[in-house]
Amino acid sequence: MKKITILWILILIPYFVFANAEKKSKEMCDCLKEAKISQTENDKKECLNLREKHVKALKKGSKQHEGYLKSLSSCEQELAGVPQVDPNLTTEEKTKVVCDCMKNASKQNRMGCFKLQSDYAKTISDMEEKKAFNLNSQTCGE
Incomplete structure (x- = not known):
């Protein structure tokens, strides 16, 4: 007992x-x-x-x-106002979500977009695909 x-x-x-x-x-x-x-x-x-x-x-x-x-x-x-991470998106869709976030965010909310970018990068296991995602999603914020 x-x-x-x-x-x-x-x-x-x-x-x-x-x-x-x-x-x-x-x-x-x-x-x-x-x-x-x-x-x-x-x-x-x-x-x-x-x-x-x-x-x-x-x-x-x-x-x-x-x-x-x-x-x-x-x-x-x-x-x-930063969207939640959806790991089921394609890499292109993830890039678009991050770019849309960067485009629409005020200066104050951009840090949330960087976190979103980081969180999406963590969902990509293929290293080449991850590199491409990081490059593409970094250049859209400029």
């Missing part, structure tokens, strides 16, 4: 740990959305304080923290 209880605890701990990180990233995303809408300094400060609280609770550098950052990155891309 004791072994079964310990087994259940070991099985459920990762679930609650990652659920906690997911919950915190959603909370942070909601805060960022609210701050973007309101544009008030108090809302922006509240988000900074919330992020500090989350980083402290999730222990910076831990797997929980990494999961939190990954989920949060997706939210930040959405807020910046």
